[in-house]
Amino acid sequence: MTTIVYEDQEGQAGGNGEDIPVRRIKFTVNGEKKIAEVEPRLLLAHLIRRGLGLTGTHMGCDTTNCGACTVLVDGRPVKSCTMLAVQVDGREISTVEGMATASELHPLQEGFKEEHGLQCGFCTPGMMMAAKALLDENPDPTEEDVRWALSGNLCRCTGYQNIVKSVLWAAAKLRSESGS
Amino acid sequence: MSQALDEIKIGGLGVSRKRVEDNRFIRGKGNYTDDITLPGMLHMEILRSPLAHARIKSIDASKAWDIPGVHLVLTGEMMATRNLAWMPTLSYDTQAVLATQERMVQTAADDLGMDQAEFRRMNFVQDDQFPHRTPFGFLTDSGQYGKCLEVGLKAVGYEDFRRQQKASRARGRLLGLGISTMTEPLGAGNSREYDILGIKMFDSAELKVHMTGKAIVRTGARTQGQGHETTLAQIVAHELGIPAEDIVVEEGDTDTAPFGMGTYASRSTPVAGAAVAMVSRKIRAKARKLAAHLLEVSEEDIEWELGRFYIRSAPDRGVTIQECAMAAYSNMPDGMEPGLENTAYYDPPNLTWPFAVYIVTVEVDPETGVWDVLNMVAVDDCGVRINPMIVEGQIMGGLTEAYAMSNMQFITFDADGNCIGSNYMDYLLPTAWETPGFELHSEVVTPCPHHPIGAKGIGECAAVGGPAAFVNAVIDALSGMGVRNIDMPLLPDRVWEAITYRRDVSGAPPVRSDD
Numbered sequence: 070m071t072t073i074v075y076e077d078q079e080g081q082a083g084g085n086g087e088d089i090p091v092r093r094i095k096f097t098v099n100g101e102k103k104i105a106e107v108e109p110r111l112l113l114a115h116l117i118r119r120g121l122g123l124t125g126t127h128m129g130c131d132t133t134n135c136g137a138c139t140v141l142v143d144g145r146p147v148k149s150c151t152m153l154a155v156q157v158d159g160r161e162i163s164t165v166e167g168m169a170t171a172s173e174l175h176p177l178q179e180g181f182k183e184e185h186g187l188q189c190g191f192c193t194p195g196m197m198m199a200a201k202a203l204l205d206e207n208p209d210p211t212e213e214d215v216r217w218a219l220s221g222n223l224c225r226c227t228g229y230q231n232i233v234k235s236v237l238w239a240a241a242k243l244r245s246e247s248g249s
Numbered sequence: 250m251s252q253a254l255d256e257i258k259i260g261g262l263g264v265s266r267k268r269v270e271d272n273r274f275i276r277g278k279g280n281y282t283d284d285i286t287l288p289g290m291l292h293m294e295i296l297r298s299p300l301a302h303a304r305i306k307s308i309d310a311s312k313a314w315d316i317p318g319v320h321l322v323l324t325g326e327m328m329a330t331r332n333l334a335w336m337p338t339l340s341y342d343t344q345a346v347l348a349t350q351e352r353m354v355q356t357a358a359d360d361l362g363m364d365q366a367e368f369r370r371m372n373f374v375q376d377d378q379f380p381h382r383t384p385f386g387f388l389t390d391s392g393q394y395g396k397c398l399e400v401g402l403k404a405v406g407y408e409d410f411r412r413q414q415k416a417s418r419a420r421g422r423l424l425g426l427g428i429s430t431m432t433e434p435l436g437a438g439n440s441r442e443y444d445i446l447g448i449k450m451f452d453s454a455e456l457k458v459h460m461t462g463k464a465i466v467r468t469g470a471r472t473q474g475q476g477h478e479t480t481l482a483q484i485v486a487h488e489l490g491i492p493a494e495d496i497v498v499e500e501g502d503t504d505t506a507p508f509g510m511g512t513y514a515s516r517s518t519p520v521a522g523a524a525v526a527m528v529s530r531k532i533r534a535k536a537r538k539l540a541a542h543l544l545e546v547s548e549e550d551i552e553w554e555l556g557r558f559y560i561r562s563a564p565d566r567g568v569t570i571q572e573c574a575m576a577a578y579s580n581m582p583d584g585m586e587p588g589l590e591n592t593a594y595y596d597p598p599n600l601t602w603p604f605a606v607y608i609v610t611v612e613v614d615p616e617t618g619v620w621d622v623l624n625m626v627a628v629d630d631c632g633v634r635i636n637p638m639i640v641e642g643q644i645m646g647g648l649t650e651a652y653a654m655s656n657m658q659f660i661t662f663d664a665d666g667n668c669i670g671s672n673y674m675d676y677l678l679p680t681a682w683e684t685p686g687f688e689l690h691s692e693v694v695t696p697c698p699h700h701p702i703g704a705k706g707i708g709e710c711a712a713v714g715g716p717a718a719f720v721n722a723v724i725d726a727l728s729g730m731g732v733r734n735i736d737m738p739l740l741p742d743r744v745w746e747a748i749t750y751r752r753d754v755s756g757a758p759p760v761r762s763d764d
């Protein structure tokens with residue numbers, strides 16, 4: 070169990086003055102248990118990116134439109150720029166960094182590479198997390214299912230066609246691995 | 250001897266090689282400016298209220314102003330007095346030009362009572378007229394405009410669609426077909442005519458072949474997702490026969506990169522890509538001398554095939570490019586400077602001129618003004634394609650931008666000049682749900698006559714040429730209703746207005762207000 074003390078807005082305006090309350094939360098990130106001291110105003114996305122240093126979770130709009138910051142909280146996709154860090158107390162978070170093992174990529178990661186599902190890569194982690202939530206629930210989605218599941222995530226490069234193919238590729242791979 | 254290499258084996262030209270850079274991005278290891286805060290770097294932080302959902306009564310920013318290094322503190326109060334404007338996500342002057350031009354072409358054909366396809370066909374520059382000087386002075390280099398159109402018409406089933414359109418119309422259904430064709434000058438400079446603040450527009454590449462035969466190439470361009478780490482290695486592979494996987498592409502560090510003008514306006518392949526080919530040829534010229542030395546013949550007796558020099562009269566006797574690389578550091582002829590590296594600055598003799606035909610079919614709902622894309626066919630001739638997979642990715646992305654512009658994107662300001670389209674709820678980007686499928690065609694290939702590997706720019710084409718195809722299709726669906734034009738974006742209420750009142754709808758969309 071690691072304890073991190075999140076120093077919000079380090080060295081800037083506001084700082085964590087003594088008048089701002091701090092809350093202690095316990096949670097799991099990619100299987101690792103963590104304890105953090107956070108201000109109640111802290112966004113989950115900032116805890117992940119700055120507190121935990123997991124910069125694979127991107128922030129594209131700050132207004133819950135783009136989906137680049139999507140992570141899984143207890144297996145459900147959440148736009149982490151709209152959730153407060155204190156809300157994950159006692160819960161499990163998965164980010165893109167937890168998808169691959171040292172030696173093996175997750176089928177979704179392979180799928181995005183195989184089907185050219187990314188260009189600049191900014192939306193990719195959010196896309197993959199949203200897709201993972203879909204495939205966990207529905208291992209054999211139609212193209213329409215995939216498009217609907219990803220409709221909260223914006224991409225400016227690909228036009229989505231290859232992203233959809235990537236997810237379908239991963240679904241097929243996962244099904245063949247589980248022998249169904 | 251039968252070990253001859255080919256482009257597929259080495260990941261050279263025309264191979265849809267999987268992207269090298271993806272290994273980083275799919276693991277969340279890509280680096281973006283938001284991930285980096287260097288000491289002393291000017292950056293912005295947003296500070297929120299310490300209490301969620303609390304109403305802010307006042308902000309005392311005086312302490313913030315006192316912190317050393319703080320340049321500006323902005324509060325909501327101050328923002329209201331500053332006139333901030335927002336740009337569209339993709340804005341480029343040629344888009345407006347092309348959209349207007351292609352609307353004019355359709356309108357002219359309609360007014361003349363001519364078939365859209367036939368009117369374009371008879372006005373095209375013919376294949377044998379290239380190079381063709383346009384009235385504005387540009388020299389378009391090459392193209393097969395008519396052939397591209399034929400491929401597109403066949404793919405969309407032009408004659409059948411026209412029959413279907415007529416039959417549907419009789420039953421009250423509004424089908425339409427829109428064509429847009431485009432070329433544009435891509436790959437600035439040359440240095441005689443193009444500069445930025447006096448710095449001439451060329452680009453550069455530096456190539457170092459190590460004694461192992463592996464190589465590193467650096468350019469003055471910088472990939473932002475276009476796939477340079479993959480495609481520039483393919484150019485070196487094609488020129489030298491070194492497998493692409495043995496070539497590292499390094500960009501973006503201005504301390505180590507040769508000077509260049511960077512990546513924008515579809516210029517990386519036309520200019521930096523050309524520099525990569527040219528520096529590879531310099532390396533090959535030196536390797537030829539090394540090969541002659543190793544084979545103990547004169548240089549004139551040496552022939553080149555992919556990855557290997559051999560003696561013309563005895564093709565079995567040869568040396569690989571890797572053997573030449575080793576010799577450059579271990580066994581060079583007397584008087585030759587050791588090493589196998591070089592730099593090339595490429596000053597393009599002309600711009601490159603890709604051509605594209607985009608054809609869209611739509612159905613418009615007369616009751617609501619909502620329109621759906623039935624089919625979208627894109628025929629792009631961008632010369633030789635280095636990595637077809639990446640080229641198609643660029644085209645699909647551009648078509649999506651075109652769809653967005655024609656359909657949903659505009660910026661609104663209220664009467665006081667406040668932008669009220671400042672987030673993605675008001676300024677729309679299409680999602681996976683709305684974005685139509687695209688049918689891409691790559692049959693027509695007109696190599697660029699002056700580019701070392703015959704490639705042309707492609708990144709912008711679909712976003713530039715695409716919008717008018719959607720608009721033309723909707724206007725075509727309304728033919729006979731007295732509607733000659735609806736200005737972009739074709740929001741349902743604007744299309745509905747055109748249908749209901751049988752009139753053109755022009756100007757900016759109305760300002761929304763809460764009143």
